Amino acid sequence: MKQPPVNIKNKRATFDYALIDTYTAGIVLTGTEIKSIRLGKASLVDTFCYFANGELWVKNMHIAEYFYGTYNNHSARRDRKLLLNRKELEKLQRGSKDPGFTIVPVRMFINEKGLCKVVIALAKGKKEYDKRESLKEKADKREMARMFKK
Numbered sequence: 001m002k003q004p005p006v007n008i009k010n011k012r013a014t015f016d017y018a019l020i021d022t023y024t025a026g027i028v029l030t031g032t033e034i035k036s037i038r039l040g041k042a043s044l045v046d047t048f049c050y051f052a053n054g055e056l057w058v059k060n061m062h063i064a065e066y067f068y069g070t071y072n073n074h075s076a077r078r079d080r081k082l083l084l085n086r087k088e089l090e091k092l093q094r095g096s097k098d099p100g101f102t103i104v105p106v107r108m109f110i111n112e113k114g115l116c117k118v119v120i121a122l123a124k125g126k127k128e129y130d131k132r133e134s135l136k137e138k139a140d141k142r143e144m145a146r147m148f149k150k
Contacts, residue, residue, distance in 0.1 A: 006037060006116075008108040010044035015131060017104055017123030021095070026083035027058070027108075027118050030074050032066035037116055042108060049082065049103035049120055051093055056082040058105055058118065082118060095122045 013019070029037070036042060041064035049058050057079045065073045084092070096103050107119040126134070 006040055006108070006110045008037075008040065008042050008044060010047065010104065010106050012045060013104045013106050013121070013123065015134065016126060017102070017121070018126055018130070019106065019121040019123050020101075021091075021122040022106065023084060023088055023092070023120050025056070025088075025118050025120055027116055028081040028083065029063075029116060030072075032069040032072060033063050033074050033080075034116055035069075036063050036066045037108070038110065044105050044108060047105050049105065051096070054089070054093075056084060056089060056092065056103070056120075058082055058120075061105065082120065092120075092122060100124050 043062040045062070047058055047061045049056055051057075058081075059079050060077060061080060062076055063074070065076055092103060095101055101122060101124050103120055104123050105118050106121050109117055109119075111117050
C-alpha cells in the first residue's frame with residue numbers, strides 16, 4: 001500500500017509575511033523523526049530560521065515523537081540543521097541582516113527519492129493594514145468563485 005504524499009504547510013507564514021525569495025533545503029533528521037514526518041505528524045507553526053556559526057538552523061519545528069520509538073526517541077522541538085549550498089547560505093545571510101526581514105519555513109515535503117525537504121523563504125513582515133488587505137482579497141476571490149459556480 002502506497003502512502004499518501006507528505007505535504008506539511010505553514011499557512012500562517014503567507015499571512016504574516018510577504019515572501020520575497022524561496023529555497024528548497026535538506027534537513028538533518030534522526031530515524032524516529034523521519035518516521036513521524038512520513039506519518040504526517042509534524043507542524044511548522046511558529047517556526048523560524050537563524051544562523052549560527054555560518055550554518056542555518058530551524059527553531060521551534062514540532063515533530064511528534066514516534067509511537068514505536070523506545071529510548072531512541074527524539075525531543076519534539078529540538079533545533080534542526082538545514083542543508084543549503086554556500087552561495088544560497090551567503091545570499092540568505094545578507095538578506096536576513098536587513099531590518100524587517102526574516103527566514104521562515106513555508107512547506108515540508110518528502111521528495112521522490114524519499115528525502116525530507118523544507119521550502120524556506122526570505123520574508124518581510126507585513127503590517128496590520130497589509131494583513132487586512134490580504135483578507136479582503138481572499139474574500140473577494142471566494143465571492144468570485146461562488147458567482148462563477150452558479
